[in-house]
Amino acid sequence: MFRPLSLFIGLRYTRAKRRNHFISFISMTSMIGLALGVLAMIVVLSVMNGFQQEMSSRILGMVPHATVSAGQPLQDWRAVAAKALGNPAVVAAAPFSELEGMLSYKGTMQPVQINGVDPAEEPKVSIIARHMVQGRLEDLRAGEFGVVIGEITARRFRLNVGDKLALIIPELSGVPGGITPRMQRLNVVGVFKVGAELDGSLALIHVADAGQLQRLQPGQVQSVRLALQDLYQAPEVAATIAAVLGADYRANDWTHTQGSLFSAMKMEKTMIGLLLLLIVAVAAFNIIATLIMVVADKGADIAILRTLGATPRQIMGVFMVQGTVIGAVGTLVGAVLGVVAALNVSALVAWVEKASGQQVLSSDVYFINNLPSDLQALDVLLICSAAFILSFLATLYPSWRAAKIQPADALRYE
Known part of the structure; x- marks a missing residue:
């Protein structure tokens, strides 16, 4: 079956076992970090949605x-x-x-x-x-x-x-x-x-x-x-x-009496979302370090592909595919785990309270005694899109470096 050269080689490099185990470790770390960042964003924003919904139903259920x-x-x-x-x-x-x-x-x-x-x-x-x-x-x-x-x-x-x-x-x-x-x-x-x-x-x-x-x-x-x-x-x-x-x-x-409160809650959700996005950004840009080391490790392979007729654009596409696959897998795993965690966070907190004997949220201190969660599909879509875009952007510089490698320079000491 016909596949573009860049896609075929990029997927093959992603699956292949590397001689340098440190590169494999960094690649796996980037993937895990991206998944954890997406997981954290989905869970935290879902809990904030739950709190906002509780506040809306209680306060706006009392005021006209x-x-x-x-x-x-x-x-x-x-x-x-x-x-x-x-x-x-x-x-x-x-x-x-x-x-x-x-x-x-x-x-x-x-x-x-x-x-x-x-x-x-x-x-x-x-x-x-x-x-x-x-x-x-x-x-x-x-x-x-x-x-x-x-x-x-x-x-x-x-x-x-x-x-x-x-x-x-x-x-x-x-x-x-x-x-x-x-x-x-x-x-x-x-x-x-x-x-x-x-x-x-x-x-x-x-x-x-x-x-x-x-x-x-x-x-x-x-x-x-x-x-x-x-x-x-x-x-x-x-x-x-x-x-x-x-x-x-x-x-x-109600916007004249309670509007400032809910505007503040919306702003708080936005700022926390941006701060958590930094975790995703750090994990995504670890892909840069991974691909730079992969490019250095595959210098001879790049030179051979160039001598066989591969264009700089095709070489660039190979490593963009490899980095994008790492980002896509990390984002997908984080999204699945985040959705599962967000749907079960209330039960998880209740289990922790029962196991530890300590009450995380006391109704004597807080206005609720459980941890609410409201998973919204739009939040999940935005988080996954942001993580994937950051992962893709992280592939551009290493891929450009790979495309600039000259075959004679790469094979000089082989």
Whole structure:
């Protein structure tokens, strides 16, 4: 079967046993180093994807994907919700109010964001009901001024269900200074834990009680909270809904409140990926040293091929094929091992914890107690492509050197 001369000889050199065992060792080291670099990149990026997915599902499951409000309090939030649900990107809507204040308990204070919610509608747009560790969301009843606080807040104040604390809200007034604090006693009816910073900065009360604190009329709410099918389309969807509702309406979305966090996470993934790519680059450019030594070892063979009519381009192709095969095999082995490791990293960490008796990720310290992994085909493709391209580039200089060898110089001392 016909094969190009460069491909035939290059593959033959790759399979052949070399007289110089040190060259074989360096070649194998380059291949193993490349495989380990690809393996490390796939596993680390998969774990980072897993953490980002956990953060997205927990934080963005608690904060509104988007809200729609008007210049005045909404008289009929259900009518606004019905129009919003007419957009196919919206999956649920619920009444929503928010205000900021200070929680006070036995002389200890902390800032807090208070969300006014309807216990019957909130599970449609939030994951809060699935993360209650004490009490129930349904225990929030209009007029009773119950509050559901985060686990960090409960631990800081040493609160349990049934305890009472004070909410201090700033209010504009005509007195000198312009602001007068208002106080409202709240009853703790539940504690939630989502494993994020929201456990120490968020509290929930009934939307009717929030309306009283905001001095709204009965039945009025501040805004309508929306849950979207694709939360990353929130800015476009929210703006579209506000435009449909009319000029008096405005939209807000999660990118205004949490966008910086997820931008930082994306930047962190990019920088760690670039740093890990240096490992692949070091392994790939070891191919340069391997091929330079192979060229020196095969000087006589190159000279003979030149005298038989091989062109410099064909000689260059021989060693490019050999180096590319080394890179391709290392990349393929690393990709297979990386995919297997990424798919089983959670089970592996659990086995290490069981064998060592030590917990790698404690829920008391971190917001999760397992190591998440989210293997993405695009990441694997980019990593393998980068490793293969670096391996190919590493073959150019040694191959060019081989093509420049003159037969008379190579055979002078043979």
